[in-house]
């Protein structure tokens with residue numbers, strides 16, 4: 001466990017799901033070895049005591065966490081209260097003489113405010129500039145330190161920005177930008193969430209036993225894992241190799257059946273699985289429940305004790321009886337609506 005000092009940090013979560021962004025954030029911090037203590041959660045805003053380096057790393061790794069910052073102060077979302085709180089802060093902790101700083105105020109729900117946001121930004125900038133005796137520069141385009149103000153209903157949180165998710169990088173890995181594509185391919189953001197929920201650690205062995213077009217392998221490799229893929233279909237396996245080659249990611253793939261995995265080691269630390277369920281990808285003749293049961297029994301043999309497995313399944317195919325209780329504890333369950341006729345369960349299992 002990382003023992004650095006903790007600070008109150010703020011996270012702006014994606015509004016795409018109610019429970020997954022927080023679960024993903026906590027899973028990343030656990031896998032990276034950072035302790036944390038959640039202080040508050042209000043829709044898209046979560047605050048926790050955590051090492052700010054952990055908050056930065058987690059935001060850069062996550063699929064569903066948009067921004068992180070340190071909380072220097074919290075006040076009512078009123079101009080006088082905000083400017084009054086600012087006066088009490090010593091900004092020299094974050095901005096050195098001759099540095100450039102910037103201020104950005106953002107509204108979470110696009111709610112109306114009693115102040116003009118642009119005007120408030122410049123007033124905050126002036127207070128900080130005076131606080132630092134004018135020995136610093138204001139720059140919105142290339143600041144050394146960016147201060148982020150977050151309006152969340154009648155609450156205002158303010159402090160130095162730590163990190164933002166790289167939306168463009170995820171977008172560039174979407175199916176239309178890969179050489180091999182089939183409709184069952186998972187969106188990179190969701191693939192990243194599955195990988196993160198499996199608590200995959202940089203440098204460790206990660207397995208996707210139903211690798212398809214390689215969406216999960218790409219995300220696991222992006223965070224620094226040795227990503228190993230299995231698929232029963234040679235067209236998919238060569239397709240996934242093409243995709244990984246395209247992104248210059250090493251490919252460790254094998255034509256194999258997940259039910260009788262050829263892996264003969266207990267060295268796999270994390271597994272994320274997006275199995276077929278016969279709609280847009282084939283189960284090769286097996287019933288979905290039978291395929292899942294046999295595969296879980298095979299994963300139990302190769303996953304390290306204390307390792308995690310995250311599996312995505314349509315709701316109608318999930319039953320707790322499928323999970324070998326002598327091998328796994330159910331750690332978390334989340335349900336996500338994909339479209340009108342498909343709701344997916346994300347189940348996280350811990351190897352006993």
Ligand SMILES: C[S@@+](CC[C@H](N)C(=O)[O-])C[C@H]1O[C@@H](n2cnc3c(N)ncnc32)[C@H](O)[C@@H]1O
Pocket residue numbers: 184185186209210211212213214215216230231232233236256257258259274275276277281282283284291
């Ligand atoms: C839903 S797709 C995976 C999609 C993948 N996550 C992606 O991003 O492209 C399921 C994959 O499992 C493979 N598959 C089906 N039965 C299998 C089995 N018994 N063992 C291994 N792979 C299997 C299929 O060929 C298909 O590529």
